[in-house]
Amino acid sequence: MSTFEAALGLPLIHAGKVRELYAVPPVNDRDAILIVTTDNISAFDWVLDSQIPDKGIILTQLSHWWFAQLHDLVDNHVLTTEVPDVVAGRAAICEQLEMIPVECVARGYLTGSGWVEYQKTGSVCGVALPEGLNDGDRLPAPIFTPATKAALGDHDENISFDRVVELIGFDRAAAIRDLTLAIYARAERIARDRGIILADTKFEFGVRPDGSIVLADEVLTPDSSRFWDASAWPNSLESFDKQYVRNWLLHESGWNKDSDTPPPPLPDSVIAATRARYAEAYARLTGEVFGDQEY
Incomplete structure (x- = not known):
């Protein structure tokens, strides 16, 4: 249940x-x-x-x-x-919408799976990038780097825009690409004015019976975005998102992510620190303190 x-x-x-x-x-x-x-x-x-x-x-x-x-x-x-x-x-x-089966990712900074792909190919999702970039660098312009939306337990797979066109047609692919980049541009400015760098984020869109496209699911949260402390960047990629949990699992927990063994439970200290990061992202962005959190 x-x-x-x-x-x-x-x-x-x-x-x-x-x-x-x-x-x-x-x-x-x-x-x-x-x-x-x-x-x-x-x-x-x-x-x-x-x-x-x-x-x-x-x-x-x-x-x-x-x-x-x-x-x-x-x-x-x-x-x-x-x-x-x-x-x-x-x-x-x-x-209740017909969901478009594409994770619409916008990246304004190079990190995460994009950084891994760039090191191998010099590009991300078929988008060629300049040579000599480092983890955490700001890109010359934000890019659309879509992914397939995987079923529970499977991995999302980065794909090219051409593959999106094959999946849903050119007109709808172009529409969600343009919406993704327009939303990212607006959100990136808002976040930066509040001391947060929006490194990347992902959106989901659905379609109404009349064919209009609607923004669905969560949007621009610490679960779906990378939020960095603007005052610490580029020397530190300190985050207000679940990267903190990923880092603990990778570097401190002793768990092997390539195994079939489930991750261990989080220590109380990691749970508390994660909640504090989510609450701080909320407070910095909205200007309203969440609950009894203090900064």
Whole structure:
């Protein structure tokens, strides 16, 4: 059983790594689903045994804040935030859309899997980049580096724009590429003004019955983005996202990510530090302190 299924008493449609989708009646004549964000955290395609307290609320509220900043660029899937009390703050009733099967990644800085690919090929997802770049460098211009959206337990795979065209057609591929880069440009400026570098981020889009494209799922959160401290860059890539958890798993836990063994539970200190990073990202971006967090 999922985290909230018993408490909600609603039909569960799907339970993902972090989100649970429930069937609800239509809203304003639009087919709807209840999307609940749990406190689960995933890394390297595993859902960890440990949870991060309040994480689901932070992700949901930050997504709503970003939707408001982007409303003139693209419609979003939220129909109402009036939800059952048991999931208040961590859920929304959203349009049921035909989801586009592409992870829409925008990169303004070179790091992560993009850095790994660049070292091998000098490019990322077929986009050629200048020679001599280092991990953490700002790119000459943001790039669209899509990926296939993998099933639970599988790895997302970086793909070229040409492959996206093969999957969904040129017009729709061009539309999500242009939206991805426009949203990133807006968000990067907003974050930079608040002392955060938005290194990269990923979006998901859905399609309404009339063919219009809608921004869906979470947006510009510490789960879907790399947030760096602008005052420390480029000397440090100190982050306000789940890279902290990845680093602990890779360098301190003793776990081998290439094995079939599940990752170990997170120590209390790592859980607390991760929550603090998520809450600080929320506070820096929105200007509102989350809960009792102090900085």
